[in-house]
Amino acid sequence: MAAQLTPDEVAARRKRVRATALKLALFALVVYVGFIIAFINR
Amino acid sequence: MSHAATHDDHADHDHHGPPKSFLQRWVLTTNHKDIGTLYMLFAGLMFFIGGAFAMVIRAELFQPGLQFVDPQFFNSMTTMHAIFMIFGGVMPAWVGIANWMIPLQVGAPDMALPRMTNFSFWILPFAFLLMLSTFFVSGGAPAGGWTLYPPLTLQGGDALPMAIFAVHLMGISSIMGAINVIVTLMNMRAPGVTLLRMPLFCWTWLITAYLLILVMPVLAGAVTMLLTDHFFGTTFFSAGGGGDPVLYQHIFWFFGHPEVYILILPAFGVVSEIIPTFSRKPLFGYESMVYATASIGFLSFIVWAHHMFTVGMPLAGQLFFMLTTMLIAVPTGVKVFNWSATLWKGSITFEPPMLFAIAFLFLFTIGGFSGLMLAMVPADFQYHDTYFVVAHFHYVLVPGAIFSIMAAVYYWLPKWTGHMYNMKLAKAHFWLSTIFVNVLFFPQHFLGLAGMPRRIPDYSAQFSEWNMVSSLGAFGFGLSQLLFPIAIWQCVKGGARATDRVWEGAHGLEWEVPSPAPYHSWAAAPAPEVVARGTISH
Numbered sequence: 001m002a003a004q005l006t007p008d009e010v011a012a013r014r015k016r017v018r019a020t021a022l023k024l025a026l027f028a029l030v031v032y033v034g035f036i037i038a039f040i041n042r
Numbered sequence: 043m044s045h046a047a048t049h050d051d052h053a054d055h056d057h058h059g060p061p062k063s064f065l066q067r068w069v070l071t072t073n074h075k076d077i078g079t080l081y082m083l084f085a086g087l088m089f090f091i092g093g094a095f096a097m098v099i100r101a102e103l104f105q106p107g108l109q110f111v112d113p114q115f116f117n118s119m120t121t122m123h124a125i126f127m128i129f130g131g132v133m134p135a136w137v138g139i140a141n142w143m144i145p146l147q148v149g150a151p152d153m154a155l156p157r158m159t160n161f162s163f164w165i166l167p168f169a170f171l172l173m174l175s176t177f178f179v180s181g182g183a184p185a186g187g188w189t190l191y192p193p194l195t196l197q198g199g200d201a202l203p204m205a206i207f208a209v210h211l212m213g214i215s216s217i218m219g220a221i222n223v224i225v226t227l228m229n230m231r232a233p234g235v236t237l238l239r240m241p242l243f244c245w246t247w248l249i250t251a252y253l254l255i256l257v258m259p260v261l262a263g264a265v266t267m268l269l270t271d272h273f274f275g276t277t278f279f280s281a282g283g284g285g286d287p288v289l290y291q292h293i294f295w296f297f298g299h300p301e302v303y304i305l306i307l308p309a310f311g312v313v314s315e316i317i318p319t320f321s322r323k324p325l326f327g328y329e330s331m332v333y334a335t336a337s338i339g340f341l342s343f344i345v346w347a348h349h350m351f352t353v354g355m356p357l358a359g360q361l362f363f364m365l366t367t368m369l370i371a372v373p374t375g376v377k378v379f380n381w382s383a384t385l386w387k388g389s390i391t392f393e394p395p396m397l398f399a400i401a402f403l404f405l406f407t408i409g410g411f412s413g414l415m416l417a418m419v420p421a422d423f424q425y426h427d428t429y430f431v432v433a434h435f436h437y438v439l440v441p442g443a444i445f446s447i448m449a450a451v452y453y454w455l456p457k458w459t460g461h462m463y464n465m466k467l468a469k470a471h472f473w474l475s476t477i478f479v480n481v482l483f484f485p486q487h488f489l490g491l492a493g494m495p496r497r498i499p500d501y502s503a504q505f506s507e508w509n510m511v512s513s514l515g516a517f518g519f520g521l522s523q524l525l526f527p528i529a530i531w532q533c534v535k536g537g538a539r540a541t542d543r544v545w546e547g548a549h550g551l552e553w554e555v556p557s558p559a560p561y562h563s564w565a566a567a568p569a570p571e572v573v574a575r576g577t578i579s580h
Binding site (some may be wrong): 024036 | 222225230255258260289293322348567
């Protein structure tokens with residue numbers, strides 16, 4: 001039969017989703033700012 | 043069977059149909075299928091706008107001399123054609139197909155971040171409206187090429203800040219789309235769908251998404267520096283203030299080369315789905331395909347300067363970038379070998395998706411080989427900025443990326459609409475496209491080898507014949523693309539009912555749900571036996 005996730009599993013998954021998304025967004029921001037800063041006064 | 047199991051899974055969700063109001067269904071939607079559809083409609087529109095720009099280019103080049111447009115407008119056409127096709131056509135088409143298919147293929151109820159899916163789509167129409175509006179400002183649309191090289195691009199009119207803001211918006215949209223794909227594939231796979239049981243389309247998209255997150259901020263940084271150079275007195279790219287215009291080329295191509303793979307890796311994924319289906323055999327060398335894709339992704343970051351051999355770099359630099367570029371032929375060769383081995387002794391049939399996939403195999407390889415020629419430094423000094431380069435990247439992008447998008451649409455369209463499409467029309471679309479794409483782009487190799495430079499509205503008389511042939515091919519190719527929306531529209535409106543599996547040899551979780559795919563699918567994760575049947579087995 002179909003496997004239904006428990007509410008706890010859904011909550012844990014939501015937490016993982018947010019954490020992964022935040023890390024990736026932060027990474028993109030660091031690359032963006034980092035690339036500009038790296039070339040200031042080059 | 044699968045039918046019953048799937049209907050059981052979805053029985054209690056059937057009443058959650060799409061919202062009735064247009065605004066809620068198409069503007070406020072968070073449904074991955076609706077947003078996937080929106081992305082693809084948008085990409086289709088951009089293909090036709092970008093295609094219209096291409097028709098202007100080929101009409102002007104039909105014969106020597108200036109016929110229809112002035113040189114400035116011609117340069118705007120080449121610039122806008124590239125930007126619309128790359129950022130408006132190919133990328134949104136792949137994101138749309140990813141949004142539609144990835145949750146279905148990994149047994150997830152939706153993308154992990156549904157509101158972000160909506161937001162990432164709705165940024166795009168504004169970005170491209172802004173880009174289009176540059177035609178109406180003083181100085182006209184950007185005309186310095188899609189690469190926006192300084193100092194040329196800084197000498198344009200009022201379009202510069204608008205184009206830069208539009209590129210920022212496109213970048214934000216792509217980054218959000220990529221974050222969504224990674225988060226979905228990392229966190230939302232159904233129990234039992236391990237990474238190495240995922241379909242190749244998901245794998246190639248996962249790697250594409252990482253490339254996007256790594257390089258789109260680099261492009262955004264580069265154009266931000268252009269902006270500050272122009273308006274705030276910085277001199278990142280101005281030799282007069284201690285900067286260097288070649289620095290921009292390095293930064294741009296650090297983005298630009300992985301970008302090429304962003305356009306083509308999902309195509310590899312689609313072809314890896316279609317060839318096994320219509321060969322009625324499992325994909326040969328699944329794991330080596332995954333490793334080859336990852337290798338191509340890695341190598342794409344260490345080859346960028348092959349786009350700029352002629353700027354005058356040290357010999358060691360030239361050798362490094364030449365050899366790393368040639369190295370890419372190894373994982374790409376693994377892929378072509380695996381596709382050929384999948385075909386070997388298969389029970390092959392030639393439905394439209396398979397026709398496009400086979401054409402991809404041959405014609406993309408032609409683009410790959412001319413790429414190898416361009417990788418050789420001494421040869422590149424001759425080919426650089428000629429029509430040979432134009433022929434090369436159009437072979438990679440048109441019968442490569444765009445044929446794969448068409449293959450993907452013809453492959454999954456019955457799953458999306460619940461109807462079969464008109465096979466004769468789709469095959470006519472294929473044959474006309476394949477014939478004309480070669481008439482269009484193959485002569486450009488000859489023109490380039492004979493020395494015709496790219497991005498010029500006029501040329502010397504010796505190039506007349508092949509330019510005429512190429513333009514005729516372009517008009518034929520452009521006209522044959524009108525069959526594509528007709529075939530899709532007919533399929534949306536009706537046609538023979540599609541079965542759940544659609545294609546006899548199809549294999550994957552998307553074929554375990556009914557056709558058309560219900561508005562909400564996999565609300566409950568697929569049962570273990572469905573996962574076992576619908577995922578890659580080793």
